[in-house]
Amino acid sequence: MRKFASLTFILIAIFLIQCSSVPMSDRSQLSLISNDKIFPMSFEQYEQVKRESKIVTGTDEARMVKRVGTRIQRAVEQYFNDQGQGNYLADYQWEFNLIKNDSTVNAWCMPGGKVAFYTGIMPICKDELGVAVVMGHEIAHAIANHGRERISQGYAAQFGLSAVSIILTGGSGGPSIPAELIMQGAGAATSLGILAFSRKHESEADKLGLYFMAMAGYNPQEAPKFWERMSANSGGEAPPEFVSTHPSHDTRIADLKANMPKAMEYYKASN
Numbered sequence: 001m002r003k004f005a006s007l008t009f010i011l012i013a014i015f016l017i018q019c020s021s022v023p024m025s026d027r028s029q030l031s032l033i034s035n036d037k038i039f040p041m042s043f044e045q046y047e048q049v050k051r052e053s054k055i056v057t058g059t060d061e062a063r064m065v066k067r068v069g070t071r072i073q074r075a076v077e078q079y080f081n082d083q084g085q086g087n088y089l090a091d092y093q094w095e096f097n098l099i100k101n102d103s104t105v106n107a108w109c110m111p112g113g114k115v116a117f118y119t120g121i122m123p124i125c126k127d128e129l130g131v132a133v134v135m136g137h138e139i140a141h142a143i144a145n146h147g148r149e150r151i152s153q154g155y156a157a158q159f160g161l162s163a164v165s166i167i168l169t170g171g172s173g174g175p176s177i178p179a180e181l182i183m184q185g186a187g188a189a190t191s192l193g194i195l196a197f198s199r200k201h202e203s204e205a206d207k208l209g210l211y212f213m214a215m216a217g218y219n220p221q222e223a224p225k226f227w228e229r230m231s232a233n234s235g236g237e238a239p240p241e242f243v244s245t246h247p248s249h250d251t252r253i254a255d256l257k258a259n260m261p262k263a264m265e266y267y268k269a270s271n
């Protein structure tokens with residue numbers, strides 16, 4: 001019994017150690033795998049996506065995606081530096097690309113800051129402010145490290161304690177975790193860009209995204225209008241994938257309104 005109790009204690013301690021807190025949120029998240037394992041994999045996969053897709057360059061839309069991404073990235077970096085937390089972003093390698101695919105109404109961000117927009121979402125974005133709403137949301141997924149959390153949760157669920165021991169002994173210098181195992185843990189067969197985030201992650205990305213666009217000087221009051229357009233677009237029985245895993249429309253609008261006063265503070269401070 002005593003042995004059991006101490007084992008439990010050790011396991012709880014391991015999980016406490018392997019948790020980190022989400023920036024600008026009071027939530028703590030499971031983080032069994034370190035950024036230096038996940039980010040290089042993510043960067044490699046992003047290069048593969050770029051090789052296999054038609055990346056749009058030289059158009060107003062392509063320039064806009066890069067411009068908005070860089071502007072929000074810099075505002076977020078400034079914020080973290082001001083908070084004395086500049087180190088948090090040290091391993092990120094931001095990149096913002098537009099992929100030619102008019103029928104895909106989607107955007108995503110791989111761990112470590114690799115963002116892709118599809119041309120299919122651009123008409124719903126409508127203008128630079130709309131791009132900033134989506135960009136803020138995607139950058140928020142990266143900053144809150146939802147990809148790492150999703151993979152860690154997948155690990156804990158699928159492999160249980162053996163996964164924890166593999167990960168704990170697989171630190172720098174130890175045996176490395178095969179990429180397939182990481183993908184299996186992520187529940188993703190092919191790409192870190194199509195991780196299925198939970199509603200909780202999506203709501204958190206909405207909130208932080210609202211703050212991030214505001215910090216970059218984009219009026220956050222545009223966000224509810226963008227989601228109205230997205231909702232109207234998905235009118236039929238099959239919503240576009242960008243919406244299907246996200247909170248219901250009414251919940252999302254109510255949450256955005258609740259977070260708006262704080263976002264407006266950031267927006268005013270940005271000017």
Ligand SMILES: [Zn+2]
Pocket residue numbers: 137141197202205
């Ligand atoms: Zn999302």
